[in-house]
Amino acid sequence: MTRRSFILAAAAAVLFSAVPIAARADVPVHVRVIKGSRRGPKQVDPRLDALRRQLSALAYVNWQETQERRVTLVKGRTEFVQLPDGDMAGITLQEERGTIATIEVALASRNTQSRLTIEKGQRIVHQVTGERDGAAFFLTIAVWP
Numbered sequence: 001m002t003r004r005s006f007i008l009a010a011a012a013a014v015l016f017s018a019v020p021i022a023a024r025a026d027v028p029v030h031v032r033v034i035k036g037s038r039r040g041p042k043q044v045d046p047r048l049d050a051l052r053r054q055l056s057a058l059a060y061v062n063w064q065e066t067q068e069r070r071v072t073l074v075k076g077r078t079e080f081v082q083l084p085d086g087d088m089a090g091i092t093l094q095e096e097r098g099t100i101a102t103i104e105v106a107l108a109s110r111n112t113q114s115r116l117t118i119e120k121g122q123r124i125v126h127q128v129t130g131e132r133d134g135a136a137f138f139l140t141i142a143v144w145p
Helices: 003-018 046-056
Strands: 026-037 062-074 078-082 088-097 100-107 112-119 123-127 135-143
Touching (some): 026 046, 026 088, 046 062, 046 123, 062 078, 062 088, 088 135, 100 135, 112 123
Antiparallel strands (some): 026 062, 026 135, 088 100, 100 112, 123 135
């Protein structure tokens, strides 16, 4: 081995050891679209029982699930969820580190973007529409469900 090839090999070893090999960041996600209303009887859709405690802290009294999806998010690729009012919510994986994922939720029609950092085993309830006639739509997102 010549001195030059030794130096090149040593430089390559240092360079490649400093750059971690990244695993593909696919994150399975459980997304629900739910409607919260200030009107009607105080009740929580039985499909939302696991969320009852989180939902009870909010100002709405009647909760109904309108849609449920399981998707796999790939970093940088947006998945879309249609809301009952016709709007589309885009969900994009921004970063994944171990058991923590940062997800962006965007609604183009409202020109809004939110970044949510969610840990495995945690569930986020995020309001995605403004209140209209005493009701609003929310997304609940759980990563690695």
